[in-house]
Amino acid sequence: MFGRDIFGKMDIILIGAVFVAVAFGIMMIYSAGFDPVEQINKGLYKKQIIWFIIGIIFMTMMSIFNYRQLGDYSLYIYGFVIFIVLITTVFGRPIRGTSAWLSFGFFSIQPSEFMKLAVVIVLAKYLELRERDIKNFRELLIPTMFVLVPVLIILKQPDFGTAAIFIPVLFTMLFMGGADVSHLVSIILIAIIALVFPMMYTYWEWAGYKGSSIIVQMFVHLDVLFTISGVLLFIAVSTFIMHFFFNQSFLRKIYIPATVISLGLMMSVVIHKWFKEYQKKRILVFLNPDLDPHGSGYNIIQSKVAIGSGGFFGKGFLQGTQTQLGFLPEKTSDFIFPVIAEELGFAGAIIAIALLGVIIYRGMEIALGTRDKFGALLATGITAILFFHILINIGMVIGIMPVTGLPLCFFSYGGSNLFMVMISVGILNNISMNRSLY
């Protein structure tokens, strides 16, 4: 197994892109960490180099055993990481209001980063085992529970960004695992109805919307709302029962939408009543930072100014005014992309995006390239984690996604995230190298 063999079969494109991306990231962390007043560098880039070297060791380790063993031990891995995350949440000392860090004196790690991988592994294993029954709606329950438990724990920390990334990863894996599309769409629709209606109500109230709107009226007359959802639920239940006697597909077309709308409306009332006004406003600001230009909106405005002012070729390495004069917040971690876009311009930003695109594309290719279901799903899940990080982070800094504290994989400073990413790349490489075995 060792020797020429392992390096010969190594996924050169994947690992090459990863190395270039991380090196690019370290260069930008150097720039972002440079203090022009004191003419010194805070030295974060040195730490990131160390994390990268350790990460390479992790990556190599993850490449050299039979990855299917991960599936065999998936429940233990999952249980162990949940346990660590739980301990962190309960006993961790809060840093910036979040108990997400487990401190070991000279360094700390963020166990919730590894939770993402553990969840993907356990989901891949479960979906492999239930390959044939997954079309059944009930089979969606257990994967959802696998995700819901860590999400609730992480929300308790509270770390909204990390918790949020599990949801799209879950849906991607369920979809790729063969779940019925109508089931997935129904769940998403219920969630949308349940959230959008009370949010619109709050938004209109906040923005001082005058005049009558059906949505405002609905929340004034809750009895009407309950009646509508009750009637719909009755129709859904009766058609569902009829479905057992007359197996006709048009009944399916009635009870599924009826259930979706009915449940969505009912949950919207629950959300409307349970959530406090300020909580709903906080969600609104999360969705639209412009509502709060001095709070979280400030960061996004500065980020957009940094990116926009970069132009095509940028202001030059170490020359970004937004970066170097400190207008850009969190510039080494969550806002590393604006540093690239400001100092190296559109050209640099496109190179960064292209590197990320190559990695994601290679992940999907690896998932397609193996005949092993577990391997394919594992590769899909890992690719999904990486992709949604990229989407949420870049989407946030360019102002088209809500503000969540998620790093940009490969580029952002941070040991835990880099370790998770390098382990992920190691697993992808492992699957890639072993694709001929199955």
Added chain:
Amino acid sequence: MNQTSLKTRMLEAFRKRMYVFFISVSSIFAILVLQLINLQLVQGKEYSLKAQMNMENNIPIPAARGEIYDRDFQRGVSGTVLVSNRPSFNLTMVPKNFESEAAMIEVLERLRPLIGFDLQNTLADIKKGNPWERYLLKDDVSFDVIVKIASHKNIYPNIHWEDAPIRVYNYSDVMAHVIGYTGSLNKEEYNVLKDQGYKYYQTIGKIGIEKQYDAHLRGEDGFIRRIVDVRNRVEGEEIGKSPTGGNNIVLTIDYEVQAAAHDALEGSSGAVMVLKASTGEIIAMVSRPGYDPNEIISKENSGIIRELNSNPSKPFLNRTIQSRYPPASTFKIVTSIAALETEKTYPEKTYYCPGKYTLKGYVDTDFYCFKTHGTLDLYWALGKSCSVYFYNLGMAVGPTMIMKYASYMGLDELTKVDIPGEIAGFIPSQRWKLKTFGQPWFDGDTINMSIGQGFLAVTPIALANMMCGIVNNGIVYKTHLVKEIYTPDNRTVLQSSKKEKLREVPLSPVTLNTIKQGMRYSVQGGTSGWLSRLKVPAAGKTGTAQTRSNRKENFSQHAWFLGFAPYSDQPSENTIVVCVFIEFGQWGASAAAPVAERVFAKLIEQGYFREYSQQGNLNVQQIK
């Protein structure tokens, strides 16, 4: 076999879904790139501007205000600098520049022995403001202190300084009412002036020449372009634009004469106007009591304005243009003019003065003269200021004509002096009396008016300008204080004021001669005798105004003097008119005339009547 085909089918399904996933991912990447294009390439210019606004913090460099000189100014060679500027600095800081409050307090503690301030008050003040904004720690800091701070930047970190030249009023209260003072723009002024390029932090002339000629004096501020970081720490700076100094102004005021008049009024409330009849130039404009403009502009003295405002002697009032009083016997000139012009009398007409005048009526009323004059003609009636004569004259002319001529002579009009605040005098009318008191005009009112008592009220400047009209054979010029305006380097004259005719009153030579002759008699043998000692023939008219003041006893009378020199029956280039007013001065002859005498003496000393001396009547060199 079945097993394999199922697996193949499932792999096929997985492959299809992967395509869906791939297309979704690709579209999302495309959206990210599109937004990037939008931000960087489409809106790039806008965002560049915003980035620039973030990091640039322009600090204004205040322009030095123009200097003000007296009339003898000759391009820096001679003359008196009335207002100048001295360099001074503001010490400032941005509280958030410090790492902690403790660090800030430490630096302030070290700074305290250097500039002296109350630490507790300052800290409380800082807490009230925005910690990201510049805080003015101390104004008017000397250059020495700045040098100390600049050479020990490590001991005094985050302490900045700015240029802030301070206005120096070299002759404090002597020139106060003429020049005025400057101050920060208040909200109303800012709203009016912001369109003219004024900034909220600038100073502006508040009153006097400083206000009227602010556009010339202010100059144009420059700025320093400072690159700052998010904590407002300075990363670098350069001069964005150098300031342009304000234009310098030469006044018509002769400082020596002004100071002499000011001294002569020492201890009393009053006003002195000295006008050059042939041009309307104001040689002196003194009002007492005054104030020190240096105290007003000092920021340490914030209560001073309120204090001065509540002072019962009203030091802010420019008594030459902003207050009006009954003209008393000086008004006998107007009564004479009315009588002569309407041909109701002639100069040689005599009346007998037994010491009082009895107005016949339902009840006889006596109007007194201050002494028994016997038989007088109009010349000597003016000279000795005999009231009984003018009672008779007033009754002969009638009230309407007196009012009309008072108005012709401009007593209820503005002299259009070029500083703000002038008020017009007041001439009553029959209709006004009916409206105000519900009574008709009585003969008693006419008698009172003919000697300048009653409802009449005039400003010293209007009275002086009326005198100029008589001296000029009826031509009255606009009074003015500014002679020339120079560029900041004093090399080029931007503007020089010419005489401007305000009105022309056609008066007959007989009238003019009679008034001048009567006033000359007043000096030679009448109430203005104080002036007879002057080496220049002067003419004058005194006045003593009874007031309805609460302050009774001895000081219930205002003292007036109105006169000119040299006396001549023809208009002369060099005629100077002096008007003195002393509040509660008691007698015009004994209080106002001596002041006028000192002013004329100073004018002679200054060489204003040199032409006269060449004719042999006066040797200026000897006097000096």
